[in-house]
Structure formats: structure tokens, C-alpha cells
Amino acid sequence: VQQSSGAGSQTLLGASFADANTGYVCGINGLILKTSNGGSNWNPLTTGTTKFIRTIKFVNSQTGYAAGEAGLILKTTNGGANWLNQSLSISSAFVNINFVDSETGTATGQNGIIYGTTNGGTNWNAQASNTSVEITGVFFVNVITGYCTGFSGTILKTTNGGANWNALTSGTTSDLRAVYFTNENTGYVCGYNGTILKTTDAGLN
Numbered sequence: 001v002q003q004s005s006g007a008g009s010q011t012l013l014g015a016s017f018a019d020a021n022t023g024y025v026c027g028i029n030g031l032i033l034k035t036s037n038g039g040s041n042w043n044p045l046t047t048g049t050t051k052f053i054r055t056i057k058f059v060n061s062q063t064g065y066a067a068g069e070a071g072l073i074l075k076t077t078n079g080g081a082n083w084l085n086q087s088l089s090i091s092s093a094f095v096n097i098n099f100v101d102s103e104t105g106t107a108t109g110q111n112g113i114i115y116g117t118t119n120g121g122t123n124w125n126a127q128a129s130n131t132s133v134e135i136t137g138v139f140f141v142n143v144i145t146g147y148c149t150g151f152s153g154t155i156l157k158t159t160n161g162g163a164n165w166n167a168l169t170s171g172t173t174s175d176l177r178a179v180y181f182t183n184e185n186t187g188y189v190c191g192y193n194g195t196i197l198k199t200t201d202a203g204l205n
Contacts, residue, residue, distance in 0.1 A: 001038045007031060013068075018058040024080060026066055027052035034080050045080045052093070054109075065121065067094035067107050067204045075121050086121045096136045098146075106162060108135035108148055116162040127162040137178040137188070146204060149176035149189050157203050168203045 005012065010027055017023035021038045030049040033042040047053070051069035058064035060151060066074045071088035092110040099105035103120045106127075107113075112135060114127040129135060133151040140146035148156040148165065155168040170176065176191035189197040199205060 001041070005033055006044075006125065007040045007042070013053065013132070014055040014066075015056050016058045016064065018061045019062070019078075022058075022061060022079075024056050024058060024064065024116045026056040026068070027037075028052045028077055032056065032066060032080065032083075032118060036088045043082070047083050048085065049074070049075060054093060055107075057099055058107075059102045063102045063120075065097050065099060065105060067097045069093045073097075073107060073121060073124065086124065088115065090198075095134065095136055096138050096183065098140060100140045102144050104140075104143050104161075106138050106140065106146060108138045108150075110134050112150075114138075114148065114165065118161075127165065129156060131156075131163050134175075136176065137189070139179045139181055141181050141184050145184065147179045147187065149179045149191070151175040155179070155189060155197075155203065168193045170197060172197070 001040050012027040015025045023035050026032045030122040032045045035042050042173050051072045052066045053066050053087045054068040056066040062079050073088035074083040092113050094107045094109040097107045107115045112129040112131040114129045115123050135148050135150045137149035142160045146158050153170040153172040155170045156165040156167050173197040174192045179189045181187035185202045
């Protein structure tokens with residue numbers, strides 16, 4: 001059922017729900033909208049930025065992160081009422097952010113960038129992706145095992161919390177946009193040209 005965001009023609013780029021009723025969407029010009037009634041009403045939040053916000057992730061009802069243009073990273077601990085700027089001094093944009101828990105997260109983006117935090121974003125540390133393609137998707141099964149997707153059929157895996165990322169064989173050259181695992185072995189990747197990939201052996205095939 002189509003819902004009215006109240007954002008007019010402004011482009012929306014990401015979404016995250018903390019529970020069945022409480023959700024957030026983000027977009028261009030620093031836009032973050034919040035619903036507390038399952039989308040019946042959306043209200044704009046004050047973010048303190050006009051940069052494009054490409055991705056948003058809430059780990060519980062109060063704590064959430066958003067990221068985007070030119071190293072932008074924002075954090076809230078009160079359900080979006082206030083946003084703390086954790087931005088990095090880099091030119092590349094973040095396009096995806098994922099948190100295993102309130103402290104451990106990973107942000108990925110243009111030019112092969114991957115940054116990780118283990119202290120709720122107080123510090124963000126660069127990780128070597130060994131690629132220059134855009135890293136579009138990221139998902140961690142637990143605090144040490146995670147996967148990234150990217151352009152040109154790129155799939156990366158870490159088994160040590162991002163200290164090392166190793167390329168997996170995807171069997172496609174299509175740009176891949178998202179990754180999600182339902183358990184430690186079973187995961188799905190999707191991308192351009194109708195591409196959908198599935199693994200049942202933790203990315204080996």
C-alpha cells in the first residue's frame with residue numbers, strides 16, 4: 001500500500017525499521033523521516049546536514065546510524081531526536097552501513113572504502129578491501145564473519161571482523177547491490193540484470 005512520506009519529490013535512498021511501528025527513511029539534502037505508526041504518518045527529523053544520506057540502520061528503538069555523501073556518518077541514541085556527527089574526512093560517499101549490535105558496525109562505499117567500528121562509532125578505522133569498485137552492500141552474520149557486495153560481481157568475506165577481506169568467486173560480472181544471510185551458511189546476493197545468487201556453504205559456492 002503506497003504511503004505518503006510528505007517529502008514531495010525528494011529522493012529517498014534508504015530505510016530501517018526498529019520494530020513493526022517505528023521506522024526511518026533517509027534521502028537527499030540531509031533528509032531523515034520517522035514514523036511511529038507503521039508509516040501512516042512520516043515526520044522530518046533535524047539532522048544538521050544537507051549532504052545526501054544514502055543509508056540508515058537502527059539497532060534498537062533508540063540507537064541508529066546514518067551515512068552518506070563525503071564520509072558522512074551520523075548517530076542517534078534517542079530515537080532520532082538528536083544526531084551526533086561522526087563524519088570522516090574523506091571525499092568518497094558511504095552507500096551502506098550495517099551494525100551487528102550497538103557497538104560493532106561497518107560502513108562501505110565508493111572507491112572500495114570499508115570502515116569499521118567496535119565502540120559505537122567513537123572511532124572508525126579503515127579496512128583494506130583490495131578493490132577500487134563501489135562496495136554497495138554489507139552484512140555481518142556475527143561480530144567476526146561478514147560479507148560485502150560491489151560492482152563488477154564483487155563479493156568479499158571476512159572471518160576476523162574486517163581485519164582482512166578476501167574475494168569470493170561470484171560467477172557474474174554484474175554489479176551487485178545487496179547481501180543478506182539468514183544463518184551462518186545461507187545467504188543471498190542481488191544486483192543488476194536481475195541477478196540473484198544464493199549460497200548454502202558460507203560463500204564457498
